[in-house]
Amino acid sequence: MKFLRKGKVKNIYDIGDEKILFEYSDRISCFDVILNDTIPSKGEVLCRMGAFWFKTLDFPNHMVRIEKPNKMIVKKCEVIPMECVVRGYLYGSFYERVKKGKAKISSEPVLASKLPEIIFDPTTKFEKKDRVVSKTEVLEKKWLTGMEFEWLKRKSIELYKKMSEIVDKAGFILADVKFEFGRVNDKIILIDSVGPDEFRLWPKESYSPGKTQYAYDKQVVRDWLIKVGYKKSLDEARKKGMKIPEPPKLSEDIMNEARRRYIYVFEKITGKKF
Numbered sequence: 001m002k003f004l005r006k007g008k009v010k011n012i013y014d015i016g017d018e019k020i021l022f023e024y025s026d027r028i029s030c031f032d033v034i035l036n037d038t039i040p041s042k043g044e045v046l047c048r049m050g051a052f053w054f055k056t057l058d059f060p061n062h063m064v065r066i067e068k069p070n071k072m073i074v075k076k077c078e079v080i081p082m083e084c085v086v087r088g089y090l091y092g093s094f095y096e097r098v099k100k101g102k103a104k105i106s107s108e109p110v111l112a113s114k115l116p117e118i119i120f121d122p123t124t125k126f127e128k129k130d131r132v133v134s135k136t137e138v139l140e141k142k143w144l145t146g147m148e149f150e151w152l153k154r155k156s157i158e159l160y161k162k163m164s165e166i167v168d169k170a171g172f173i174l175a176d177v178k179f180e181f182g183r184v185n186d187k188i189i190l191i192d193s194v195g196p197d198e199f200r201l202w203p204k205e206s207y208s209p210g211k212t213q214y215a216y217d218k219q220v221v222r223d224w225l226i227k228v229g230y231k232k233s234l235d236e237a238r239k240k241g242m243k244i245p246e247p248p249k250l251s252e253d254i255m256n257e258a259r260r261r262y263i264y265v266f267e268k269i270t271g272k273k274f
């Protein structure tokens with residue numbers, strides 16, 4: 001077994017025989033900083049959540065099997081260097097682009113409002129920072145053929161719609177999602193992970209356009225980091241180009257509440273007991 005990389009959440013190993021092992025850790029990152037504390041069971045929740053989506057979404061994917069509690073074995077693929085982002089709501093970097101006139105929509109640009117139509121908004125992968133990429137560039141770089149691009153666009157939107165219906169029944173809005181695809185034996189399949197690091201999920205009951213929406217699971221931790229002043233010192237350090245300050249130790253209460261929320265979302269969406 002060969003260690004390949006440590007992502008923000010997953011540890012990735014090559015286990016030979018054209019297979020890769022994803023180990024979902026309990027690590028949590030907030031404001032792009034990996035905290036020193038972990039959220040118990042988080043890795044297991046994300047692993048089982050990913051497995052749920054692979055089983056539920058009617059699309060060929062890389063999952064081979066789960067090794068309980070928090071490992072997934074997948075087929076090794078040639079990764080297509082484009083992240084297939086699908087958006088149903090005006091939020092995040094897309095909102096910024098619309099505000100700056102770099103992207104156009106046919107409705108009023110209200111933060112977190114539902115878009116008049118679902119959009120496919122692909123970005124690069126394997127570059128320092130993800131950037132929006134056009135179909136023309138994708139074809140020029142020969143990442144995909146024109147037909148493949150159109151097919152992935154259609155399929156990504158279909159996947160988004162299917163996921164939206166499922167989370168809607170559980171009381172959530174799927175604001176946007178990112179899919180990755182890979183090639184194996186001349187076939188394009190869904191790879192990587194599908195979970196809270198790849199999508200934005202908002203509770204319907206607190207949804208209200210025109211303001212920042214809250215991610216149900218991580219928000220308790222974010223709020224606490226703001227309350228204890230960490231966010232402020234982080235922003236200052238970043239502005240001055242200084243070293244990122246050491247994140248404070250999470251209290252037991254916060255860790256437990258975050259754990260409870262991850263499990264709640266898992267149970268609501270999958271209909272399974274954790």
Ligand SMILES: Nc1ncnc2c1ncn2[C@@H]1O[C@H](COP(=O)(O)OP(=O)(O)O)[C@@H](O)[C@H]1O
Pocket residue numbers: 006007008009010011012020062074075076077078079180182191192193197
């Ligand atoms: N089936 C696969 N074959 C090869 N590489 C894959 C496969 N599935 C996902 N990957 C790649 O593995 C990497 C996962 O790492 P990363 O996203 O950084 O982890 P994390 O989400 O924990 O931060 C990504 O670069 C992704 O493209």
Ligand SMILES: [Mg+2]
Pocket residue numbers: 007197
């Ligand atoms: Mg990732």
